[in-house]
Structure formats: structure tokens, C-alpha cells
Amino acid sequence: MLARLLPQGDDAxxxxxxxxxxxxxxxxxxxxxxxxxxxxxxxxxxxxxxxFLDWLQQQGPGYWxxxxxxxxxxxxxxxxxxxxxLMRQLRQAQQAALQPVVVALEQAMQLQECGPARLALGERVxxxxxxxxxxxxxxxTPDSFSDGGLYLQPxxxxxxxxxxxxxxxxxxxxxxxSSRPGAxxxxxxxxxxxxxxxxxxxxxxxxxxxxxxxxxxxxxxxALDAGAVLVNDISALRFDAQMAPLIARRGASVxxxxxxxxxxxxxRAPAYRHVLDDxxxxxxxxxxxxxxxxxxxxxxxxxPGFGFGKTVQHNxxxxxxxxxxxxxxxxxxxxxxRKSFLGCLLQRQVWDRLEGTLATVLYAVLRGAALVxxxxxxxxxxxxxxxxxxxKRP
Numbered sequence: 001m002l003a004r005l006l007p008q009g010d011d012a013x014x015x016x017x018x019x020x021x022x023x024x025x026x027x028x029x030x031x032x033x034x035x036x037x038x039x040x041x042x043x044x045x046x047x048x049x050x051x052f053l054d055w056l057q058q059q060g061p062g063y064w065x066x067x068x069x070x071x072x073x074x075x076x077x078x079x080x081x082x083x084x085x086l087m088r089q090l091r092q093a094q095q096a097a098l099q100p101v102v103v104a105l106e107q108a109m110q111l112q113e114c115g116p117a118r119l120a121l122g123e124r125v126x127x128x129x130x131x132x133x134x135x136x137x138x139x140x141t142p143d144s145f146s147d148g149g150l151y152l153q154p155x156x157x158x159x160x161x162x163x164x165x166x167x168x169x170x171x172x173x174x175x176x177x178s179s180r181p182g183a184x185x186x187x188x189x190x191x192x193x194x195x196x197x198x199x200x201x202x203x204x205x206x207x208x209x210x211x212x213x214x215x216x217x218x219x220x221x222x223a224l225d226a227g228a229v230l231v232n233d234i235s236a237l238r239f240d241a242q243m244a245p246l247i248a249r250r251g252a253s254v255x256x257x258x259x260x261x262x263x264x265x266x267x268r269a270p271a272y273r274h275v276l277d278d279x280x281x282x283x284x285x286x287x288x289x290x291x292x293x294x295x296x297x298x299x300x301x302x303x304p305g306f307g308f309g310k311t312v313q314h315n316x317x318x319x320x321x322x323x324x325x326x327x328x329x330x331x332x333x334x335x336x337x338r339k340s341f342l343g344c345l346l347q348r349q350v351w352d353r354l355e356g357t358l359a360t361v362l363y364a365v366l367r368g369a370a371l372v373x374x375x376x377x378x379x380x381x382x383x384x385x386x387x388x389x390x391x392k393r394p
Contacts, residue, residue: 115329
């Protein structure tokens with residue numbers, strides 16, 4: 001069983017969840033202004049769900065709960081709400097049948113409340129309460145979906161890195177293997193040869209923060225030796241059993257991204273029962289795995305994986321519901337730059353998706369993204385800086 005806390009004060013998100021469950025939003029919920037606790041419990045045993053919904057009903061006005069069939073047989077998914085005091089009342093009830101719900105809720109609240117306020121990258125600290133940060137993309141590959149072949153030669157890559165930094169990027173993400181849909185993996189030695197020398201030179205020449213876009217521990221280790229401070233792992237530590245121990249041992253930071261399938265298979269009819277629930281559950285499990293391996297939470301970023309095993313509608317649902325993932329208590333990275341769903345929606349080729357990228361970056365930042373990963377650094381930096389200035393106006 002997993003509990004997912006919903007954002008406070010957004011009736012539209014709650015109504016959307018209820019509609020997906022086959023219910024209408026109760027009139028008593030709309031217009032509530034006092035602080036409340038609203039959450040979704042996923043995979044609740046049927047007997048537990050029945051007892052808990054009965055308990056809620058007995059509490060009187062202001063308490064509500066709805067259910068729908070769960071993914072597994074004999075389980076239910078619940079969407080529930082009540083006053084902020086509800087958790088205390090649940091504990092005081094001391095009913096054994098309610099304990100699974102109490103435990104799931106306590107875990108969800110601990111995730112949200114105990115998350116770090118800052119992100120450590122090497123010796124530097126990003127305070128994502130102050131402003132969003134920009135990660136510039138540098139693909140040293142011949143076949144990336146947007147810029148393949150442009151920066152394959154080291155001097156081309158270094159010149160572009162200089163341009164990215166001058167435009168205001170906070171960190172450069174260097175990748176030596178394409179992860180576009182259908183991409184064929186290259187040998188680890190090839191990925192190493194493409195990415196690591198460039199990373200080393202960027203760090204030495206510019207003193208910049210650099211991340212390495214890889215799921216291979218051997219490449220990550222070499223990149224960290226060359227001065228990288230962050231591993232951007234599209235597999236969220238799943239593809240290489242040595243990755244999590246390496247990152248923990250080296251005190252590095254990591255991006256844990258959701259992906260359905262592999263780059264070779266991810267866009268072959270991706271399907272979800274409920275994309276928000278499924279991606280949230282995956283990221284919660286991967287966060288737990290990372291922490292169990294000894295990676296501290298102040299060095300973990302979560303990424304819902306726009307475009308990685310998602311249809312156009314899945315991407316829109318994730319973007320609209322991005323605020324839900326803030327309940328995991330970690331900084332969120334949004335990577336919508338030039339993605340194919342923008343091309344589908346706007347009827348634009350990959351090189352002509354700047355406006356779509358800017359719109360989704362702004363939307364993601366307003367919904368809680370702490371980091372945005374982009375190709376077009378200069379316009380994005382200007383856009384997010386202006387947004388930050390408007391937020392700080394008197």
C-alpha cells in the first residue's frame with residue numbers, strides 16, 4: 001500500500017482525480033478554505049478499505065472518502081480527505097484494522113516533511129526555494145534526436161559548453177550515448193571515450209558543474225574522476241547493479257528518472273493504469289532504494305521522465321500533475337526540451353520547438369520544478385530569471 005499526498009488548495013486536481021475514479025466532486029469539498037489533508041491510497045486491501053471508509057463516515061462533516069478497484073485483485077484505491085487533525089485522530093483511534101492506513105500516511109508525510117530544502121552538487125549547494133536552476137544539454141553523440149553530430153568532436157563540444165555557460169547555465173549535462181526512442185546502445189568504451197575527456201576539459205577549463213548522462217557505473221566512475229558531480233541516470237539505478245553503491249561511496253549526486261521499458265522499446269504503445277500513480281509509485285520506490293544504499297536525500301533529484309515511454313496525453317497529464325510529485329520531498333527535474341510531444345501538439349519540427357519548450361518550462365517551474373534540462377539555454381535562462389523576479393516583486 002502506498003499513500004500519495006495531494007497538493008493543498010487545488011480543487012481542480014482533486015476533481016480530476018475523482019473523475020478518473022468515476023466519481024463527481026462533492027459540493028461540500030469545493031470552496032473549502034481551511035487547511036485540510038487530502039491523499040490517495042493505492043492498493044489497499046479490500047477489508048482495510050471498507051473499515052477505513054466506514055471510520056471516515058463516522059467522523060461527520062468535512063470527512064470524505066471515495067474508492068475504485070485497485071490494480072491487484074481484492075484491492076481498492078482510495079481518495080480521501082479531512083481536516084488537518086485527521087492524522088492525530090487516526091492514531092488515537094487505535095484500531096488494528098486501520099494501522100496499514102496509518103503507516104502508509106505517516107510514511108507519505110515523512111517523505112514530504114523531511115525532504116531537503118537544498119540540493120548538494122559537489123561542494124556547491126542549490127537552494128531551490130530561491131529560484132529554478134537550468135541544466136544545459138551537451139550531447140557528444142552522432143545520433144541524439146535533436147543535436148546529434150553537432151558536438152561530436154571535442155573542440156566543438158567545448159565551444160558549445162562555453163556558449164552554454166555564458167548563457168547562464170548552472171550545470172552542463174554531458175551524454176555520450178543517445179537515449180532517443182529506438183536508439184541502439186553503444187559499447188561502454190565508446191561512451192567513455194566520447195564523454196569523459198570532454199567532462200574533464202570543461203571542469204578544468206571553466207570550473208563548471210558537470211553531470212554525466214549515463215546508466216553505466218563504469219562510465220559514471222570515470223566521469224566522477226574527471227570532475228563530474230552528478231549522475232543523470234535514465235534507469236534510476238536499475239540497469240547497472242554497481243551504480244547505486246558507486247554513487248553512495250563517492251558522495252555524488254544523482255537524478256532518478258522514470259522510464260517505461262528501455263530506449264529501444266519505450267515508445268512501443270506505452271500504457272499506464274494511471275500515469276500519475278504509476279510514476280509516483282516508481283519514483284517513491286527508487287528514492288527508497290537510493291537511500292537504502294546510502295545516498296543522502298540532499299543529493300537526490302527526481303525526474304518523471306517526459307517522453308520516456310509516454311504518449312502525448314501521458315506527457316500532458318504529468319505536466320499538469322507535476323505538483324503531485326512534490327509530495328516526495330525531493331527537487332524535481334523537468335526535461336521537456338524539444339520533445340516529440342511538442343512537435344505533435346504544435347506541428348513543428350525538432351529544430352523549431354523553442355516556443356513549446358519555453359511554455360512547458362514555465363508551466364513546470366510554476367508547478368514545482370527545481371531544475372529544467374534544456375537545449376536552448378539562453379532564452380530559458382532569461383525566461384526563468386524573469387519569472388523569479390516577478391515572484392519576488394514587492
